[in-house]
Amino acid sequence: MNIIVCIKQVPDTADVRIDPETNTLIREGVPSIINPFDENAIEAALQLKEQHGGQVTVITMGPPQAEGALRQALAMGCDEAILISDRACAGSDTLATSYILSQAIRKIGDYDLIICGKQAFDGDTAQVGPGIAEHLGIPQATYAVDVEVEEQTIHVRRLLAGRFETIEMKLPALLTADKHMNDPRHAGLRGVMQARKKEIPIWSIEEIEADPERCGLLGSPTTVIEIFPPQRSRQSQRLEGDPHEVASQLFAKLRENQIV
Amino acid sequence: MDFSFTEEQREIFAAVQEICAEELKPKADEIDRRGEYPWDNIKLLAELDLFGIPVPPEYGGLGLGFIEWAVVGELLSAACTTTGAVYGAHMLAEYPIMVFGTDEQKQKHLAPLARGEKIGAFGLTEPNAGSDAGAVQTRAELRGDEYILNGSKVFITNGGDAEIYVIIANVAPEMGTRGLTAFIVEKGTEGFSFGKDEEKMAYSALSNRELIFQDARVPQANLLGRERRGFRVAMATLSVGRIGMAIGAVGLAQAAYDAAVAYAPTREQFGQPISEFQAIQFMLADMATGIEAARWLTYSAAWRKDQDLDYEKQAAMAKVFASEMCVDVCNKAVQIHGGYGYSKDYAVERYYREAKLFDIVEGTSQIQRLVIANRLLKEAKSQ
């Protein structure tokens, strides 16, 4: 079973700071990591490979530094890595990104399953995975927490708001991994050492036969008008005293604020 | 001269740092409180291939150097000193088999140690033989194709939990150190059992058991090196062990310093953060300076070992300097925390107790000075 995992390198912080002048993320001095949900995607792929054999290829679209994320994925146990890096990719929105990744996947060709993280930690759109499936015309299952493969079909359990849903798809298919899917492994030293020895090819948009009009800013109908940190209204209040009294005070407050 | 790590080394240390921060450090206090041997951490270390760093790949290791082994030990010790101690003591079984073992012994015993499938221990100390290793009374007698061992060892780190023991016994007690002989003894060997687990000032989760040999039957194939060469095996093992102890002390001191430098700006007295007082600043400066000096002294000993240069003197220097530095740094870290540093709510209380071990184990500070001075005088004479 051949699996392609799409990953993204993101800044290592939940508390992303934003430059108020330029409305862009401040990346300086922030170490980069693999997007956490993508680590679940890698883990899912490695587990499927352990059960069914085959190859795991990890790909990313990004600047040359994104190679670091690919090496980390190789260290975890992925077999091959490909970096799609081209100036023409800069400024891609989710439509252009999913188009570019789908072109790279077409070039790889031989695959049974594509796994993405459910969303990127820095953009939170959850659109790239589904976009890839649409571009390739294959079925998709988002928010996967469990997966079972039987010959050419796959059963995916999805975690939706307050309920699970199990669906069946024909392969090839795409799924996006939820963080509850698994507990991603740590890369061992042997893996780190082997990953260093692997070649990571860099593909340009020409090599994946992508239409330049559909890449980067040119191919991106979405423009981000403003990025701003949420206003934090931290109005905490401490209720003290006899537990019974505190409980009724708390209830009164919840009423007052129309929470209950 | 180049004081930087290679890119590969940096990647390796980053991978270890990640598990230290995510898995080991958050659990260190609980491990100390619960007092149970940290099997979960040990499994994790095995998964990450940390138990065979300098062991050749043909015996299940990574084929890296003692520099890598030492820096990983430093990171582990800073995150969880108990786990660092297991890692260090494990090498005391691996190293003598790696250097003095036959190919067969390496396949059988070194490979599972390197892969972390089995834990190792080293038994030299006896009730009446501590600093004076020549006083070892455990007897070994060849009968047929077996050695029969009688006697006991105390304080043995990983004792009872380890499966492979390198034991120093005597085949000719009348010859003192010249009768010492090393053996590989497996857990489960007939006549080999475990006694008291030492209750200690710190490291409640670390096992330090008595090993009891009552007509223990050790196959002749488990003779490590040659008969009557055990003193050399023990000294070579302890030399590497000293690098391990020195770097463990550096790691622990770093953790204590990190705690102190984080605490000082947050605690206000007399209307200002205590970090504004020069008395506190000077302590922090001395702590950081001591750590830096000990770290590079220890790295240089490990580097000499990797370069096949004589390193015993440097290892002894690193051991005594780093362990005394560590005791001092942990003392200051408690001092900077004031009463809170004496409370179990703060990790520095534990660090202070843990630090003292480094001064004693694997050759006390006094014995290190003896080793160093012997070397110095010999060198002076030969010039």
Ligand SMILES: Cc1cc2nc3c(=O)[nH]c(=O)nc-3n(C[C@H](O)[C@H](O)[C@H](O)COP(=O)(O)OP(=O)(O)OC[C@H]3O[C@@H](n4cnc5c(N)ncnc54)[C@H](O)[C@@H]3O)c2cc1C
């Ligand atoms: C937690 C822990 C773990 C240990 N793990 C192991 C292990 O895995 N394997 C193992 O074999 N042993 C182990 N040991 C034993 C340890 O190595 C010994 O405790 C140490 O070598 C000191 O020996 P001793 O305790 O008999 O002290 P002693 O030798 O009795 O020393 C007492 C004092 O006399 C001083 N002294 C002794 N001789 C001289 C001299 N010639 N000149 C000046 N001063 C001298 C010493 O420096 C010390 O201050 C461990 C000990 C501890 C506490």
